Amino acid sequence: MKKKDYIEVGNPHRLLTPGPVLLITAGDGSEDNIFSVAWSTPLRKEPPMAAILSGKGHYTYRLIRKTGEFGINIPDLSMAEAVIYCGRNSGRDVDDKFAGAGLSRIPASRISAPLVAEAAARIECRISQVVDMGYSSLLIASLLRTEVRKDYYSEDRWDFNDGLKLIHHLGGSRFAVSGSDLEVD
Amino acid sequence: MKKKDYIEVGNPHRLLTPGPVLLITAGDGSEDNIFSVAWSTPLRKEPPMAAILSGKGHYTYRLIRKTGEFGINIPDLSMAEAVIYCGRNSGRDVDDKFAGAGLSRIPASRISAPLVAEAAARIECRISQVVDMGYSSLLIASLLRTEVRKDYYSEDRWDFNDGLKLIHHLGGSRFAVSGSDLEVD
Numbered sequence: 001m002k003k004k005d006y007i008e009v010g011n012p013h014r015l016l017t018p019g020p021v022l023l024i025t026a027g028d029g030s031e032d033n034i035f036s037v038a039w040s041t042p043l044r045k046e047p048p049m050a051a052i053l054s055g056k057g058h059y060t061y062r063l064i065r066k067t068g069e070f071g072i073n074i075p076d077l078s079m080a081e082a083v084i085y086c087g088r089n090s091g092r093d094v095d096d097k098f099a100g101a102g103l104s105r106i107p108a109s110r111i112s113a114p115l116v117a118e119a120a121a122r123i124e125c126r127i128s129q130v131v132d133m134g135y136s137s138l139l140i141a142s143l144l145r146t147e148v149r150k151d152y153y154s155e156d157r158w159d160f161n162d163g164l165k166l167i168h169h170l171g172g173s174r175f176a177v178s179g180s181d182l183e184v185d
Numbered sequence: 186m187k188k189k190d191y192i193e194v195g196n197p198h199r200l201l202t203p204g205p206v207l208l209i210t211a212g213d214g215s216e217d218n219i220f221s222v223a224w225s226t227p228l229r230k231e232p233p234m235a236a237i238l239s240g241k242g243h244y245t246y247r248l249i250r251k252t253g254e255f256g257i258n259i260p261d262l263s264m265a266e267a268v269i270y271c272g273r274n275s276g277r278d279v280d281d282k283f284a285g286a287g288l289s290r291i292p293a294s295r296i297s298a299p300l301v302a303e304a305a306a307r308i309e310c311r312i313s314q315v316v317d318m319g320y321s322s323l324l325i326a327s328l329l330r331t332e333v334r335k336d337y338y339s340e341d342r343w344d345f346n347d348g349l350k351l352i353h354h355l356g357g358s359r360f361a362v363s364g365s366d367l368e369v370d
Contacts, residue, residue: 014355043318053227156356182360
């Protein structure tokens with residue numbers, strides 16, 4: 001695959017608002033992991049904040065709570081199989097989930113977690129508040145740095161004119177696919 | 186429009202997970218209102234819970250906090266103009282936002298807010314916790330009753346085989362449109 005260009009952007013809520021499934025990365029410099037998250041929402045534009053839901057039993061949860069940091073990686077349609085792989089397999093049972101999913105690590109700028117080289121967009125996050133939801137936690141985080149594929153972004157939002165398709169989880173191994181946009185007058 | 190059949194379902198998180206834009210209704214029996222919300226997430230399967238973001242300055246916010254209840258109405262593509270109308274116009278300035286948006290009220294079973302007759306799905310919600318996010322609030326709610334259009338639902342999830350298209354907010358008056366689904370082996 002030809003190396004893609006990315007641009008840093010200041011409005012990460014615009015990338016999360018349409019509700020794509022996410023790949024969450026965590027790491028402390030000596031170990032790392034990746035898992036799939038279907039439940040998330042932007043929370044605030046300025047300063048930029050968002051929240052994800054994570055099961056407390058996830059292998060990665062301990063790493064996230066230890067570092068207080070995680071990476072949000074937004075996949076496009078080409079990564080749908082990787083998303084299912086990362087949702088089905090635990091870091092407890094797999095030596096290297098990145099390799100198993102066919103994904104590559106790249107270093108982040110502001111957090112110790114790696115990011116996903118193939119992702120359509122990447123957001124570096126630091127947790128500011130945790131809301132207990134029983135068997136899972138709502139992790140509320142500040143969004144420290146955001147970059148998005150240049151060919152997938154224009155006029156401060158996702159741009160579907162150059163082949164972008166986003167995937168939205170429906171349940172099990174099914175996704176809704178969005179590949180067009182509509183402007184209402 | 187031919188009257189559509191609805192079925193009551195027990196897994197409202199499945200309807201919210203793909204991240205569609207929402208129409209939120211509120212009412213106390215003597216007054217009501219409706220507004221658009223782009224930021225939401227499921228939070229828990231059992232008991233079913235979800236959260237929406239609402240600006241504290243919204244005309245409807247006072248009604249929601251007074252009653253502790255709101256309705257989630259999930260629009261399909263045919264309601265995109267109504268969603269933009271409800272986002273652009275405040276209940277302070279419009280006598281009847283339902284009428285202005287071309288939408289019809291129907292009574293809910295468990296809450297005092299009306300629901301939207303035309304919506305693809307409707308969820309009756311009671312607030313259990315409010316998280317302060319500055320100029321807005323994260324309203325965490327129990328999902329008391331859920332119904333969805335029968336032709337839009339099968340095997341416990343959205344079904345796109347009968348013409349369903351969901352809309353996901355991109356910013357301004359633009360939406361991503363999902364109208365197909367994908368199963369990963």
